[in-house]
Amino acid sequence: MDQWGIKADRVDQLLTLSKDDFNPRKWRAGDSYWLLRAKDSARGAAFFVYEPSVAEYVLFGLGDSLFVRKVERPKVTKERIVGGKIEGSLYATLEKQGVSPAVAVKLSEVYAWTIDFFRIQVGDRFEVIYEESYVDDSVFVGTGKILAARFFHNGKSFYAFQYQNTDASVKGYYNQEGEGMKRMFLKAPLEFARITSRYTMNRFHPVQKRWKAHLGTDYAAPSGTPILATASGTVVAAAYQSANGNYVKIKHSGTYTTQYLHMSRIGARIRNGARVQQGQVIGYVGSTGLATGPHVCYRFWKNGRQVDPLREPMQRADPLPRSLWSEFEPGMTARKAVLDSLSKE
CATH class of the missing domain: 3.10.450.350 (Nuclear Transport Factor 2; Chain: A,)
Structure with missing residues (x-):
């Protein structure tokens, strides 16, 4: 100067x-x-x-x-409505419509407990009503809340409607019947990845070069991708082991335990006895231990027996209180009509 x-x-x-x-x-x-x-x-x-x-x-x-x-600068908020069939990926489909990638991220967050976004298929369909922010009424500056959405996947429609009561003591996303979208467990330990190996009793191990059971689900992702605790609980192991590499094991209740293998490193302050929250970063994707490439092997125990988490039914969070139904229903009904009209186009 x-x-x-x-x-x-x-x-x-x-x-x-x-x-x-x-x-x-x-x-x-x-x-x-x-x-x-x-x-x-x-x-x-x-x-x-x-x-x-x-x-x-x-x-x-x-x-x-x-x-x-x-x-x-003063901002104005506008509602935008988009929909379409999945072509390759949700990102690609939204990009073709000139929609910010942030919408894909927000949708994955809304449906994190109900839809496994690593298993969506070409031909699945979505409709979404969301907020966009502008300055000078025409310059786009960001994406706001998802207000309502419908995702058609595996032959079933999944609705989600944003709701908050007047004092914000009740807020979140609910389906058309007032059931909460949240569940005890997230569908996956990563926000974005792809499944490379499912839970199976007979898989050819790429390192040991022999057929054996694979009692976990592998999610491939770039090294350093954050790994999330799929439910709240207490860390019972955070260590290195020759086959597992760097790993974390979390006990969630008397019934459920999860484990996350092959981390490049374990997250800060993640140690035995630490309390973690659902969605908290507990480590980062890597290829330590018996691994041929960067991924996380996600393992899931129910009553001491390893099971396939993708087939395990999960309890929903608390539903919308019936005393608030009269506030929730009019907005939900109006937005559902808009979503349904898009699905027929």
Whole structure:
């Protein structure tokens, strides 16, 4: 800023003032900025404006009294409705319609307990009503909440409707009958991956080169992908073993236990006795132990016996209280009609 007559000591003062609003290390080549000069004869620098994104800017006052102010541009929220048949992947299908990839992420979060997104197929169908944010009424700046959705998978429709009561004491996603979308266990320990080997009593082991039971489900993903606890519980093992590599084992109740193998590293503060929450990162995908490539082997015990988690029925979370049905039903019914009309196109 020296070229505009702003000396180094004043720049240092501005950076000190801006520590809560502006990080100079995040300044990137190509970011927009403006220098506004005073209207007097001296034409001295009066304001410096830096625009980190189209949604906000940082105003630096360069007069006698220095100041820094972060300003968020006014946003408007619009509802958008999209739908279609899956072609290759949910990402690809949404991309063809000019929809932000964030919608795919949010849908996977809504349905994390009910649909295994690693098993969706070409021909499955979705309809979704969601929020988009704009500045100046036309410049897209982000995706908001999923308001309602229908996913048609394996011959069945799965509806989800967002609801929050007036004091926010009850909130979440519910189906058309008021049942909560959440269940005790997530469908998978990764947000995005692909199943490479299912639970089976007879699989050719790629490292040991022999046929043996594979009592787990393998999810391939890039090294370093976060691995999530599929349910809340207590860590009973977090260690290294020659076959399992780095692994974590979690006891969820007197009935269920899960295990996650071949991690590149175990997550911070994940140790024996640690309490973990559903969806918490417990480690990262790797290929330690007997593994030919980066993946997580997910194992699942019920009453001390290993079972296939993809075939295990899971209890739902609490349903919507019946006292709130009169608030929930009108919005749900209207949005369901919109979703159903799209599915017939």
